[in-house]
Amino acid sequence: MERLFKFVYKYRAFFTFLLLQLFCAWLVVENNQYQSTRYFNSSNRIAANIISTSQNIREYFALRDINTELAGENATLRKQLDERNQLIEEYGLSQLKNAVIINRFEYISAKVINNSTNQYKNFITINKGAAQGLTPGMAVISQQGAIGKVKSVSDQHAVLISLLNIDDHVSSKIKRTGHFGTIQWDGTDPRLIDLRYIPRHVNPAVGDTIVTSGYNAVFPEAILIGIIKDVKLSEESPFYQIKVELAQDFSKLAFVEVVKSNLRAEQDSLEVTTKGIQR
């Protein structure tokens, strides 16, 4: 026993090294789990306050761009509202209102305080959290398109998994043909994302619009993701290799909207019961 202690003491540096590395490895693995660690990320109070302050200073220099973008968004929304109102008038639909369907989604506006686009696993920190009703799993979109989903929330802040994360998959479809595939980033170019599992018999073309499919209840249906930039089909592959140009420039992200789906619990529980019957 004494010799064992002496042995451990003699190589204490190596054993400490081993112990720390194992602990780090455990942290890495733990952090890769969806909806994991709550406290040791950029949504914890001290870290978020430091980042917030720094972002406030930086934002001052981007105000002009942000204002232009928001004004543009306002104009688009006003136009859409007018069109919708005209339709309602024309067809006399103003009586037909299903409150449950209309209030299916709520949108919570949030400011991006921390963002990266160059790592393999990119995350975004926003300034809304559990106090505003955010929970892990909610979808996040911007005026330009899909952004990601909420990974973990603290009281006042939340960390999102960006679409630019090699672990993130989003069910999506080609708007023109209606075929489903999966969106996943390959970790290289932050402007391009891969569309996978589109089978050979489909004819995707450069310029086709890719939108979310609404099959996973995270994203609402038909949120824009991007436009096909490049289509490849190798001889032996059962699927196309498609590069999609993202609609949202992730390096210029300033404001996002968190989508709170009020019917999500219903859809989820229905799907769970259905799966239960099949087995």
Added chain:
Amino acid sequence: MSKSGVIHFFLFFVYALAQVLLLKNLVLFNTAFCFLYVVFILLLPVETNNLLLMLIGFLLGFTIDIFYDSLGLHAMALVAVGYVRNYWLGVITPQGGYDSGVTPTLASNGLQWFLIYSIPLLFFHHTILFFVEAAGFSRFGFTLLKVIMSLLFTLSVVLILQYFSIERRR
């Protein structure tokens, strides 16, 4: 705590804040990162204990990780550097050995020695960091490109800062 201990205590926060507020946003060509905080471990006094190096490495890496949302990743790479550093210092001891209390800087041992000292350690750090982040070797080419570009970028910044600190001492 000695005078040098107090200075290093403050430097810890300077390196950490510089990394997460400034250098995190500074990425060239989408591949070249500047991980200046590694230098904090490299520039601790020569006789610093292995255990202490690893412990400081862990704390610094963990702090960086909180802001990068990559828990454990930077800590892992920096602990490894802390473990290897003293062995590497032993291998490349200049003729006549190190003076007591000296820090392994460019000023104390010259440019050639400093390059031999820092390049392998930075390469080691970046390799662990990027390959663990990529979770394997499936993106080997691009990850290696990131390692090399980041090495060049970090090394340039380190050398510039080293030359600045020589000027100051004279």
